[in-house]
Amino acid sequence: MISWNNNALRDVLKEVDYAEEIYKCIQCGMCAGSCPLRHHMDYPPRKIFALLRTGNIDLVLNSKSIFLCTSCYSCIVRCPRGIHVMDIMHGLAHYAIKMGKISRKNTATFGQEFWKQIYKRGRVDEKDLSRRYFFSDGIVQGIKNALSMADMGIIMLLHGRMKLLPEKPIKGIKQLRIMLDKAEQESRR
Numbered sequence: 001m002i003s004w005n006n007n008a009l010r011d012v013l014k015e016v017d018y019a020e021e022i023y024k025c026i027q028c029g030m031c032a033g034s035c036p037l038r039h040h041m042d043y044p045p046r047k048i049f050a051l052l053r054t055g056n057i058d059l060v061l062n063s064k065s066i067f068l069c070t071s072c073y074s075c076i077v078r079c080p081r082g083i084h085v086m087d088i089m090h091g092l093a094h095y096a097i098k099m100g101k102i103s104r105k106n107t108a109t110f111g112q113e114f115w116k117q118i119y120k121r122g123r124v125d126e127k128d129l130s131r132r133y134f135f136s137d138g139i140v141q142g143i144k145n146a147l148s149m150a151d152m153g154i155i156m157l158l159h160g161r162m163k164l165l166p167e168k169p170i171k172g173i174k175q176l177r178i179m180l181d182k183a184e185q186e187s188r189r
Protein backbone atom coordinates (compact mmCIF):
# COMPACT_ATOMS: atom_id res chain seq x y z
CA MET A 1 0.00 0.00 0.00
CA ILE A 2 1.33 3.45 -0.90
CA SER A 3 1.74 5.82 2.02
CA TRP A 4 3.01 9.39 2.03
CA ASN A 5 4.88 10.38 5.14
CA ASN A 6 6.63 13.73 5.23
CA ASN A 7 8.21 13.25 8.67
CA ALA A 8 9.60 9.86 7.68
CA LEU A 9 11.19 11.43 4.58
CA ARG A 10 12.71 14.17 6.72
CA ASP A 11 14.22 11.48 8.98
CA VAL A 12 15.70 9.65 6.00
CA LEU A 13 17.26 12.86 4.69
CA LYS A 14 18.75 13.46 8.14
CA GLU A 15 19.99 9.91 8.82
CA VAL A 16 21.23 8.70 5.43
CA ASP A 17 24.44 10.17 4.03
CA TYR A 18 24.01 11.86 0.62
CA ALA A 19 20.22 11.26 0.73
CA GLU A 20 19.56 14.89 -0.20
CA GLU A 21 21.10 14.08 -3.60
CA ILE A 22 17.88 12.27 -4.58
CA TYR A 23 16.63 15.73 -5.56
CA LYS A 24 19.37 15.97 -8.21
CA CYS A 25 18.13 12.75 -9.89
CA ILE A 26 16.71 13.26 -13.39
CA GLN A 27 15.32 9.68 -13.55
CA CYS A 28 17.45 8.83 -16.60
CA GLY A 29 17.79 5.19 -15.52
CA MET A 30 21.54 4.86 -16.16
CA CYS A 31 22.04 3.50 -12.64
CA ALA A 32 19.31 0.89 -13.06
CA GLY A 33 20.58 -0.10 -16.50
CA SER A 34 24.13 -0.63 -15.27
CA CYS A 35 23.32 -2.38 -11.99
CA PRO A 36 24.27 -6.09 -12.17
CA LEU A 37 21.67 -6.88 -9.51
CA ARG A 38 18.76 -5.09 -11.20
CA HIS A 39 16.95 -8.33 -12.11
CA HIS A 40 16.86 -9.30 -8.43
CA MET A 41 15.75 -5.94 -7.13
CA ASP A 42 12.11 -5.19 -6.47
CA TYR A 43 12.94 -1.52 -7.21
CA PRO A 44 16.11 -0.41 -9.04
CA PRO A 45 18.00 2.62 -7.62
CA ARG A 46 16.18 5.04 -9.95
CA LYS A 47 12.82 3.85 -8.62
CA ILE A 48 14.07 3.86 -5.03
CA PHE A 49 14.86 7.56 -5.41
CA ALA A 50 11.47 8.27 -7.00
CA LEU A 51 9.72 6.47 -4.14
CA LEU A 52 11.70 8.45 -1.57
CA ARG A 53 10.86 11.73 -3.25
CA THR A 54 7.17 10.91 -3.12
CA GLY A 55 7.43 9.94 0.56
CA ASN A 56 6.94 6.18 0.18
CA ILE A 57 9.48 5.44 2.88
CA ASP A 58 8.01 2.14 4.06
CA LEU A 59 8.19 0.67 0.57
CA VAL A 60 11.85 1.65 0.35
CA LEU A 61 12.87 0.45 3.82
CA ASN A 62 11.07 -2.86 3.33
CA SER A 63 12.49 -3.41 -0.14
CA LYS A 64 15.12 -6.07 -0.66
CA SER A 65 16.91 -3.88 -3.23
CA ILE A 66 18.71 -1.84 -0.60
CA PHE A 67 20.29 -5.01 0.83
CA LEU A 68 21.42 -6.38 -2.52
CA CYS A 69 23.95 -3.70 -3.44
CA THR A 70 27.40 -5.27 -3.87
CA SER A 71 29.29 -1.95 -4.08
CA CYS A 72 30.32 -2.48 -7.69
CA TYR A 73 30.35 1.31 -8.34
CA SER A 74 28.75 0.96 -11.82
CA CYS A 75 25.93 3.34 -10.90
CA ILE A 76 28.25 5.98 -9.46
CA VAL A 77 30.53 5.88 -12.49
CA ARG A 78 27.63 6.28 -14.92
CA CYS A 79 25.30 8.68 -13.14
CA PRO A 80 25.30 11.93 -15.18
CA ARG A 81 24.47 13.94 -12.02
CA GLY A 82 27.33 12.51 -9.93
CA ILE A 83 24.92 11.14 -7.34
CA HIS A 84 26.36 8.83 -4.66
CA VAL A 85 23.87 6.11 -5.59
CA MET A 86 25.76 3.27 -3.90
CA ASP A 87 26.31 5.19 -0.67
CA ILE A 88 22.63 6.06 -0.50
CA MET A 89 21.65 2.41 -1.05
CA HIS A 90 23.97 1.30 1.77
CA GLY A 91 22.81 4.14 3.99
CA LEU A 92 19.19 3.11 3.46
CA ALA A 93 20.05 -0.49 4.37
CA HIS A 94 21.70 0.63 7.62
CA TYR A 95 18.74 2.85 8.39
CA ALA A 96 16.28 0.00 7.68
CA ILE A 97 18.16 -2.21 10.15
CA LYS A 98 18.18 0.58 12.72
CA MET A 99 14.43 0.97 12.26
CA GLY A 100 13.93 -2.78 12.82
CA LYS A 101 12.71 -3.45 9.29
CA ILE A 102 14.61 -6.73 9.04
CA SER A 103 15.05 -9.37 11.70
CA ARG A 104 17.84 -8.89 14.23
CA LYS A 105 18.71 -12.57 13.89
CA ASN A 106 19.53 -12.23 10.18
CA THR A 107 21.66 -9.15 10.64
CA ALA A 108 23.40 -10.61 13.70
CA THR A 109 24.25 -13.85 11.87
CA PHE A 110 25.49 -11.96 8.84
CA GLY A 111 27.49 -9.54 11.02
CA GLN A 112 29.18 -12.35 12.95
CA GLU A 113 30.17 -14.19 9.78
CA PHE A 114 31.41 -10.95 8.23
CA TRP A 115 33.55 -10.24 11.31
CA LYS A 116 35.04 -13.77 11.26
CA GLN A 117 35.98 -13.36 7.61
CA ILE A 118 37.72 -10.05 8.23
CA TYR A 119 39.57 -11.47 11.23
CA LYS A 120 40.67 -14.55 9.29
CA ARG A 121 41.80 -12.91 6.04
CA GLY A 122 41.47 -9.16 6.31
CA ARG A 123 38.98 -9.31 3.46
CA VAL A 124 35.70 -11.04 2.65
CA ASP A 125 35.50 -14.24 0.63
CA GLU A 126 31.97 -13.88 -0.78
CA LYS A 127 31.64 -17.62 -1.45
CA ASP A 128 32.56 -18.57 2.09
CA LEU A 129 30.45 -15.80 3.63
CA SER A 130 27.39 -16.74 1.54
CA ARG A 131 27.76 -20.44 2.32
CA ARG A 132 27.98 -19.86 6.07
CA TYR A 133 25.13 -17.35 6.05
CA PHE A 134 22.83 -19.42 3.83
CA PHE A 135 23.31 -22.58 5.90
CA SER A 136 22.98 -20.90 9.31
CA ASP A 137 19.36 -22.17 9.52
CA GLY A 138 20.15 -25.75 8.52
CA ILE A 139 20.88 -27.77 5.40
CA VAL A 140 17.41 -27.71 3.82
CA GLN A 141 17.01 -23.93 4.18
CA GLY A 142 20.62 -23.51 3.09
CA ILE A 143 20.01 -25.39 -0.16
CA LYS A 144 16.87 -23.31 -0.81
CA ASN A 145 18.80 -20.08 -0.12
CA ALA A 146 21.71 -21.11 -2.32
CA LEU A 147 19.43 -22.08 -5.23
CA SER A 148 17.46 -18.84 -4.98
CA MET A 149 20.68 -16.80 -5.20
CA ALA A 150 22.57 -18.96 -7.70
CA ASP A 151 22.10 -16.62 -10.65
CA MET A 152 23.26 -13.68 -8.55
CA GLY A 153 26.45 -15.64 -7.80
CA ILE A 154 27.00 -16.13 -11.52
CA ILE A 155 26.52 -12.40 -12.15
CA MET A 156 29.02 -11.58 -9.40
CA LEU A 157 31.53 -13.99 -10.94
CA LEU A 158 31.06 -12.43 -14.37
CA HIS A 159 31.55 -8.91 -12.96
CA GLY A 160 34.65 -9.93 -11.01
CA ARG A 161 32.91 -9.35 -7.66
CA MET A 162 33.55 -12.97 -6.64
CA LYS A 163 36.47 -15.26 -7.44
CA LEU A 164 36.41 -19.00 -7.97
CA LEU A 165 39.56 -19.62 -5.90
CA PRO A 166 39.62 -19.00 -2.13
CA GLU A 167 40.71 -15.49 -1.09
CA LYS A 168 44.16 -15.27 0.53
CA PRO A 169 44.85 -13.28 3.72
CA ILE A 170 46.03 -9.73 3.13
CA LYS A 171 49.58 -8.60 3.88
CA GLY A 172 49.80 -7.42 7.46
CA ILE A 173 46.97 -9.66 8.67
CA LYS A 174 48.71 -10.06 12.05
CA GLN A 175 48.79 -6.30 12.59
CA LEU A 176 45.15 -6.06 11.55
CA ARG A 177 44.19 -8.72 14.10
CA ILE A 178 46.02 -6.80 16.83
CA MET A 179 43.96 -3.73 15.90
CA LEU A 180 40.71 -5.70 15.81
CA ASP A 181 41.46 -7.29 19.20
CA LYS A 182 42.14 -3.85 20.61
CA ALA A 183 38.91 -2.48 19.11
CA GLU A 184 36.94 -5.37 20.59
CA GLN A 185 38.46 -4.78 24.04
CA GLU A 186 37.60 -1.09 23.80
CA SER A 187 34.02 -1.84 22.76
CA ARG A 188 33.53 -3.96 25.92
CA ARG A 189 34.55 -1.19 28.31
Ligand code: SF4
Residues within 6 Å of the ligand: 031, 034, 035, 036, 037, 045, 068, 069, 070, 071, 072, 073, 074, 075, 076, 085, 086, 089
Ligand atom coordinates in the same frame (compact mmCIF):
# COMPACT_ATOMS: atom_id res chain seq x y z
S1 SF4 B 1 26.90 -0.12 -6.56
FE1 SF4 B 1 25.07 -1.27 -5.90
S2 SF4 B 1 23.31 -0.15 -6.72
FE2 SF4 B 1 25.14 0.59 -7.80
S3 SF4 B 1 25.23 -0.64 -9.68
FE3 SF4 B 1 26.49 -1.69 -8.14
S4 SF4 B 1 25.13 -3.16 -7.12
FE4 SF4 B 1 23.82 -1.71 -8.25
Ligand code: SF4
Residues within 6 Å of the ligand: 024, 025, 026, 027, 028, 029, 030, 031, 032, 045, 046, 049, 078, 079, 080, 081, 082, 083, 085
Ligand atom coordinates in the same frame (compact mmCIF):
# COMPACT_ATOMS: atom_id res chain seq x y z
S1 SF4 C 1 21.83 7.56 -13.08
FE1 SF4 C 1 21.74 9.25 -11.58
S2 SF4 C 1 20.35 10.77 -12.47
FE2 SF4 C 1 20.05 8.85 -13.60
S3 SF4 C 1 18.32 7.81 -12.55
FE3 SF4 C 1 20.20 7.05 -11.61
S4 SF4 C 1 20.59 8.41 -9.85
FE4 SF4 C 1 19.10 9.43 -11.18
